[in-house]
Amino acid sequence: MPALAFHQVDALEVQPYVAELSVLRGDPRMEAAFAHIADNYEARLQDLVTLTEIPAPPFAEEARGAAFADMMRATGFGDMTIDEVGNVVARRAGVAGAGSVMMVAHLDTVFPAETDVTVRIEGNRYTAPGIGDNTRGAIMMLELAAAIAAADIRTEKDIILVGNVGEEGLGDLRGVRHLFRDGAERPDSFIAIDGGDEARLVISAVGSNRYRVTFNGPGGHSWGDFGDGNPHHAAARAITRFVNAARPITQEGPRSSYNIGRTGGGTSVNSIPFESWFEVDMRSGNPEKLAALDAVFQQAMNEGLEAENAVRGDGDLLTVEIESIGQRPAGEGDPASPLVQRAQALLQAEDVEPQLVASSTDSNIPISLGIPAITISRCGTSARAHSLDEYWIDDGVVPACTMRGLTLLIAEAGLAAD
Ligand SMILES: [Zn+2]
Known part of the structure; x- marks a missing residue:
């Protein structure tokens, strides 16, 4: 780097x-x-x-x-x-x-x-x-x-x-x-x-904190099951919350950064996906900055999940898994x-x-x-x-x-x- x-x-x-x-x-x-x-x-x-x-x-x-x-x-x-x-x-x-x-x-x-x-x-x-x-x-x-x-x-x-x-x-x-x-x-x-x-x-x-985030749900047909929780929609809500909260942290003080580097999931354009995943990398030379980014990240993932679950119909609740794929202090x-x-x-x-x-x-x-x-x-x-x-x-x-x-x-x- x-x-x-x-x-x-x-x-x-x-x-x-x-x-x-x-x-x-x-x-x-x-x-x-x-x-x-x-x-x-x-x-x-x-x-x-x-x-x-x-x-x-x-x-x-x-x-x-x-x-x-x-x-x-x-x-x-x-x-x-x-x-x-x-x-x-x-x-x-x-x-x-x-x-x-x-x-x-x-x-x-x-x-x-x-x-x-x-x-x-x-x-x-x-x-x-x-x-x-x-x-x-x-x-x-x-x-x-x-x-x-x-x-x-x-x-x-x-x-x-x-x-x-x-x-x-x-x-x-x-x-x-x-x-x-x-x-x-x-x-x-x-x-x-x-x-x-x-x-x-x-x-x-x-330092860097890296995660692979996966939103999971039942999946289904885009028309027939419309209204069920959609993992991509949950991921989008979560990422939006994260980048909105993370940006001000990076705009002052010691240098810090965040990046969604890879995304994936889904089987076809007319299917509700059963999973949506992405990988995120956050960095700073300052431990407090890195901790602040990590905190808004964790919160955003949960809020994105809750927001999508709140608007779904009667289908199963979506869940989220956050897996650490790298931690450099x-x-x-x-x-x-x-x-x-x-x-x-x-x-x-x-x-x-x-x-x-x-x-x-x-x-x-x-x-x-x-x-x-x-x-x-x-x-x-x-x-x-x-x-x-x-x-x-x-x-x-x-x-x-x-x-x-x-x-x-x-x-x-x-x-x-x-
Ligand atoms: Zn080397």
Whole structure:
């Protein structure tokens, strides 16, 4: 979905982190890790092709997960597990014995299993479904893991690297939801690798509530049973009430939206349908806005039902079913958090002007829980994501961008004293 920028970047605020990060980057262990990234870059391009060519449709990420797990194990980064839902979790213990930083890159793609995922290479352009979003993100995570292990970097906090399932579409963030399930350990901060543009930092979560609504009734003949409750008429009454009530909510304050995306039902023009269904999507980066839209939606569905039932003849009452088909929590990130300030400072140090935006990514879950979280670029230039002609360009600054990702991760985890 298109991201929207709404925070102004204040360059002055990041000053304390400029000094901290320049010390960190000058540490010999970090320099060794950077050299590892640069030296192994070509080999990782081969891994990008290998991983892209293993299909990973929603709810069927196992094969890619297994290959990713093998690649992660080969880095020597840390202890590996594959959890109940298929997340590949690698952990490197910190020296402090407490606290953790979690980094994720989603393994799933939007493409069905039968999609041709053969990679075409023309110069520095790599074309294949899923290559950018988010196979390159998974590869970047492997680069960081390998560099940390090779340079023998130890941190204060544990680092948890996760190749996660279920980010896209109906996956509904199930991989990261599982990581943050009730009772699970909560990391101190969270970094998702999943953006196409190196300057863009997702710090707020556009939440969405999605429903499939079905009005049901006895159905019948348009002439012979005229007067019986009509599910399409009920749906029309409900939708009219919803859009009338929702519009003013979206016209002021934080951005929000609503959309009826699909409708259906009915058998012929001269039949009263026995069902009428539609799907609705509501979004906002602001949890109160999303809740307000949801409230008028629920009320409108019931009022539409009652209004149609009130005018019907003696036929059966109509009923309505409202099924949730997606819930992504909203949340506004804190631009002043050390995580966001560090990410900005790293970009500004290389004359890249950061853009702080809201979007829908794996960071939605921690942001909604009040845990500092950010989604950063997977590096390189991604284009045409979610289309069959998706491509990724090795734009010449991939290692430099990857090194920033490493620096952010280690700054958050705290480089242990030598
Ligand atoms: Zn993605």
